[in-house]
Amino acid sequence: MxxxxxxxxxxxxxxxxxxxxxxxxxxxxxxxxxxxxxxxxxxxxxxxxxxxxxxxxxxAFKFRGACNAVWSLHEEEARRGVVTHSSGNHGAALALAARSRGIPAHVVVPEGAVRAKLANIEAAGAILHVCAPTLAAREETAARVARETGATMVHPYTxxxxxxxxxxxxxxxxxxxxxxxxxxxxxxxxxxxxxxxxxxxxxxxxxxxxxxxxxxxxxxxxxxxxxxxxxxxxxxxxxxxxxxxxxxxxxxxxxxxxxxxxxxxxxxxxxxxxxxxxxxxxxxxxxxxxxxxxxxxxxxxxxxxxxxxxxxxxxxxxxxxxxxxxxxxxx
Amino acid sequence: MxxxxxxxxxxxxxxxxxxxxxxxxxxxxxxxxxxxxxxxxxxxxxxxxxxxxxxxxxxAFKFRGACNAVWSLHEEEARRGVVTHSSGNHGAALALAARSRGIPAHVVVPEGAVRAKLANIEAAGAILHVCAPTLAAREETAARVARETGATMVHPYTxxxxxxxxxxxxxxxxxxxxxxxxxxxxxxxxxxxxxxxxxxxxxxxxxxxxxxxxxxxxxxxxxxxxxxxxxxxxxxxxxxxxxxxxxxxxxxxxxxxxxxxxxxxxxxxxxxxxxxxxxxxxxxxxxxxxxxxxxxxxxxxxxxxxxxxxxxxxxxxxxxxxxxxxxxxxx
Missing domain, CATH: 3.40.50.1100 (Rossmann fold)
Known part of the structure; x- marks a missing residue:
């Protein structure tokens, strides 16, 4: 090992x-x-x-990782918020974690994602960014949001x-x-x-x-x-x-x-x-x-x-x- | 007080x-x-x-009371089993408690009781006794079963x-x-x-x-x-x-x-x-x-x-x- x-x-x-x-x-x-x-x-x-x-x-367990990421940020970083791409539990978890620190959460979601899940992410307080339903589009959009807002990328599992x-x-x-x-x-x-x-x-x-x-x-x-x-x-x-x-x-x-x-x-x-x-x-x-x-x-x-x-x-x-x-x- | x-x-x-x-x-x-x-x-x-x-x-919480009643019995009493009238959670709970001690449970149920609930009580191992759907009939039937079998009556709440x-x-x-x-x-x-x-x-x-x-x-x-x-x-x-x-x-x-x-x-x-x-x-x-x-x-x-x-x-x-x-x- x-x-x-x-x-x-x-x-x-x-x-x-x-x-x-x-x-x-x-x-x-x-x-x-x-x-x-x-x-x-x-x-x-x-x-x-x-x-x-x-x-x-x-x-979901996702709140643990999202919350650790959000509260690991320095004050200055935190203020600029966090960003991720996820139409599922991680998106909602990151939004909830961001809310616990009072900072913005940007969540990139693909066109055509399940409405109920998006509503869930939005209800948790996220700013939604809709993009084309490809991995490339998601990553590009997240990178652009990060560039424009200074938000820290929090990847769902890496x-x-x-x-x-x-x-x-x-x-x-x-x-x-x-x-x-x-x-x-x-x-x-x-x-x-x-x-x-x-x-x-x-x-x-x-x-x-x-x-x-x-x-x-x-x-x-x-x-x-x-x-x-x-x-x-x-x-x-x-x-x-x-x-x-x-x-x-x-x-x-x-x-x-x-x-x-x-x-x-x-x-x-x-x-x-x-x-x-x-x-x-x-x-x-x-x-x-x-x-x-x-x-x-x-x-x-x-x-x-x-x-x-x-x-x-x-x-x-x-x-x-x-x-x-x-x-x-x-x- | x-x-x-x-x-x-x-x-x-x-x-x-x-x-x-x-x-x-x-x-x-x-x-x-x-x-x-x-x-x-x-x-x-x-x-x-x-x-x-x-x-x-x-x-349901009912298992606690039923279990305490069943395990409070002397060996001799216990062997003759327990009896109650209930078409709900107490009947099933008493059956489960009796099973934990390996003794018989008689449960008196009214005609016309919900089939799913009876199946539940029976699945827990009870012997069902069906009677007319009146309180008097239930109490009489339970008393008769107690008399005939020597089972101890365990009332659901008194x-x-x-x-x-x-x-x-x-x-x-x-x-x-x-x-x-x-x-x-x-x-x-x-x-x-x-x-x-x-x-x-x-x-x-x-x-x-x-x-x-x-x-x-x-x-x-x-x-x-x-x-x-x-x-x-x-x-x-x-x-x-x-x-x-x-x-x-x-x-x-x-x-x-x-x-x-x-x-x-x-x-x-x-x-x-x-x-x-x-x-x-x-x-x-x-x-x-x-x-x-x-x-x-x-x-x-x-x-x-x-x-x-x-x-x-x-x-x-x-x-x-x-x-x-x-x-x-x-x-």
Whole structure:
């Protein structure tokens, strides 16, 4: 591990950074509860500890990273605000974090993005900048906004301050459920799993780390197989929070920390979402449920283990409720 | 208060009984989390601490009382099982508690009870006894089952073991959110509020105690106004868990402990249910939401206070999800 790390072009955030982040965000973020359920334990044949980040401010773990980034800025920088491109939870989280410091947040969103999500970001107080729905247009627009306003760019998952912030989830989880044998979290761009790996490797080295990806956006899994970052996967999954391509720093960090990646398909994700609704009484995003889906797909492997599962977000749209209703009725 | 207590025909359970209950049920019941939300705090103008008993085993606080009753029995009594009449959460809770001790549970249910609820009670392992849908028929049938099987009757809210068990909710809450100025819980038969009052008066004497009743089943409120138990209210409310008439011991205990009763109508209850879904991301029964509804109806009175609110159950039927979906869409 040391060798690959020394070969990395990146300086990874450390446990010290995560601890500093925890202190920085403590006045604003929530210590989310860990929930358990006997029926789910029996189903999995293991002892499951669900870390409820869907109950975090803004409904997702994203607030932690955004809040750490915002409160890491010097006074002078902060005054000029922050900028990002995201039509999802990170955009809303950054806006909420900026509001906690009373500074402007610019969020670049693509034309045609889901209206409800934009309304959510705007309600959090962001200034929206609409651009063409391509990655190039998003990046250019964000760069232009940064140039024109002096706002600091806060990338959703490659920013080291964001990674350190996300790590605070696991700092808490390891206090609430010490010595888990396995830790599972969803993988999109890799911010959460990067933070998780930093903390788990430092505080609980024997814990196995498993990143859960939807089969329809398995760029992380393919990258791990090939040993280099695969960037040409066209995502096709209901896990809308996990469509991003794994970041460079995130891929290298996950490799260096021995994180394994496993996948589950959308049907397995929906089944897991129903189980979480039925037994835990929690409505989570498909992007959250993928972690339980992967675990259940491998249940023989983890029998009898103590397992931490990060439920990353709960910003379901209204159709999800209809789906849960129908699925429960027909079961 | 001493005077009215000495005049009572009942010997009320004490803090010692509640503490014994807490020890007895600890291996089986969950320590439920307390959730908070800034938007709800702002809405109420107060600091709200939601005790999540909808996340208790069986989806309601009822498991605590049932479990304490079941584990209070001598070995010989226990072997003959337990019996109750309930088509709701208490029936399922008693079945689950009996299962934890490996003893039979007989649950008397009225003809025409909601199929889903009966399935729930049966799934928990109870032996169902169907009777005519009158209180007399229920009581007779339960008495007959007790006679024939030797099972011990466990009344849903007048049984002192049940009251002591329900009190453990507040034992936990006062550790999780110490020194609340106000404590609000729903009022049906009065088991939860009785247990709550015993604990709060002993450990936090200055806490104001407020019982929340639906306007359409306000027998408790009327009883308090009249100074004697009113038993002729015909319930008409969506709060199906709160249709029971307040018990004699419960009414006397609530009077002796200075519990105030306030009401909210069904529209206010549904609005509160939507707020809990929107901000806390929790689906609770209307019977739970009445506590927040009462608080919001009196918000001027409680401005700036620290408030404990017991979310008593989360066994919503499927229509509730449709309702939440529609209500959120149209708002």
């Amino acid at each position: 040391l060798r690959s790390e020394s070969m990395s072009r990146f300086e990874f955030p450390t446990l010290t950074d995560v601890r500093a982040a925890a202190a920085r965000i403590a006045p604003f973020a929530r210590v989310t509860p860990v929930l358990r359920d006997q029926a789910l334990d029996e189903l999995a044949g293991a002892s499951l500890h669900f870390k409820c980040e869907h109950l975090q401010i803004g409904g 920013d080291p301050r964001v990674i350190a912030g996300q790590g605070t989830v696991v700092l808490e989880l390891l206090r609430q459920a010490p010595e888990v044998d396995v830790l599972i979290a969803p993988l999109g761009g890799g911010g959460l799993m990067s933070g998780a790996a930093i903390v788990a490797r430092a505080l609980s080295p024997s814990t196995q780390l498993l990143a859960a990806e939807p089969t329809g956006a398995d760029d992380g899994w393919r990258s791990m197989q090939r040993g280099e970052r695969v960037v040409d996967v066209v995502p096709n999954t209901i896990c809308d929070g996990l469509r991003a391509t794994i970041g460079e720093i995130n891929f290298e960090l996950l490799r260096a920390r021995g994180v394994e990646i496993a996948t589950a398909d959308d049907a397995q994700v929906l089944a897991a979402m129903c189980l979480l609704w039925k037994h835990l009484k929690q409505t989570v995003e498909p992007s959250s449920a993928v972690a339980l889906a992967v675990l259940l797909a491998q249940r023989e492997r983890w029998r009898g283990k103590k397992i931490g599962i990060i439920l990353s977000g709960g910003n379901v749209d209204l159709d999800a409720l209809s789906f849960l209703k129908q699925a429960t009725e027909s079961s | 001493l005077r009215s207590e000495s005049m009572s025909r009942f010997e009320f359970p004490t803090l010692t009984d509640v503490r014994a209950a807490a020890a007895r049920i600890a291996p089986f019941a969950r320590v439920t989390p307390v959730l908070r939300d800034q938007a709800l705090d702002e809405l109420a103008g107060a600091s709200l601490h939601f005790k999540c008993e909808h996340l208790q085993i069986g989806g 049984d002192p073991r049940v009251i002591a068990g329900q009190g453990t909710v507040v034992l936990e809450l006062l550790r999780q959110a110490p020194e609340v100025d106000v404590l609000i819980a729903p009022l049906g038969g009065g088991g939860l509020m009785s247990g709550a009052a015993i604990v709060a008066r002993a450990l936090s004497p200055s806490t104001q105690l407020l019982a929340a009743e639906p306007t359409g089943a306000d027998d408790g409120w009327r009883s308090m106004q009249r100074g004697e138990r009113v038993v002729d209210v015909v319930p008409n409310t969506i709060c199906d868990g709160l249709r029971a008439t307040i018990g004699e011991i419960n009414f006397e205990l609530l009077r002796a402990r200075g519990v105030e009763i306030a009401t909210a109508d069904d529209a206010q209850v549904l609005a509160a249910m939507c707020l809990l879904w929107k901000h806390l991301k929790q689906t609770v029964e209307p019977s739970s939401a009445v506590a927040l509804a009462v608080l919001l109806a009196q918000r001027e009175r409680w401005r700036g206070k620290k408030i404990g609110i017991i979310l008593s159950g989360g066994n919503v039927d499927l229509d509730a999800l449709s309702f939440l979906k529609q209500a959120t869409e149209s708002s």
